[in-house]
Every structure is written in C-alpha cells, then in structure tokens.
Amino acid sequence: MTIAMRGSAARILIVDDDELGTMARAAVLRTVGYHITATLERNEAISLTAEETFDLMILDFDLPNMNGIQLALYLRKEGALPPCS
Numbered sequence: 169m170t171i172a173m174r175g176s177a178a179r180i181l182i183v184d185d186d187e188l189g190t191m192a193r194a195a196v197l198r199t200v201g202y203h204i205t206a207t208l209e210r211n212e213a214i215s216l217t218a219e220e221t222f223d224l225m226i227l228d229f230d231l232p233n234m235n236g237i238q239l240a241l242y243l244r245k246e247g248a249l250p251p252c253s
Contacts, residue, residue, distance in 0.1 A: 217248035
C-alpha cells in the first residue's frame with residue numbers, strides 16, 4: 169500500500185492507549201520515512217487534528233471513553249479525516 173505524498177514524507181497520526189504498541193508502530197513507520205505524530209489519548213488526538221493535517225490516521229478500536237470508530241466519525245464530522253481515495 170502506498171500513501172500519497174505531497175513533496176515530503178506523509179504525515180501519520182497514531183492514536184492508541186497501548187504505549188508500547190504505539191511506540192513500536194511509530195518507530196517502524198519513522199524508519200521507512202514517514203512523519204509520525206502519536207498520542208495515547210483521544211482528546212489530544214482531537215486537538216492535534218485541529219492544528220495539523222494528516223494523510224493517514226491509525227486509530228485503536230478499544231480507546232477508553234470513545235472507541236476508534238466513534239473517534240473516526242467525530243473527526244469526519246469535524247472535517248479532520250484525510251480524504252479516502
């Protein structure tokens with residue numbers, strides 16, 4: 169799978185409350201050249217998407233207080249999800 173690039177590394181947001189898993193995914197993706205922003209909390213993810221645009225978001229399904237699907241629906245409503253192609 170290829171992520172569209174805009175002249176530089178694609179920006180990926182990882183949202184997962186599993187710190188070790190998040191660090192591992194971020195490290196692997198950085199190794200292959202992606203710009204990674206990671207957070208363990210949904211509220212921080214919401215704030216980050218208000219400040220930055222991401223090409224891809226990796227969302228944990230089992231987040232506390234709001235699962236990944238609910239977070240994706242919220243971000244879509246707010247216009248923060250990357251376009252699907």
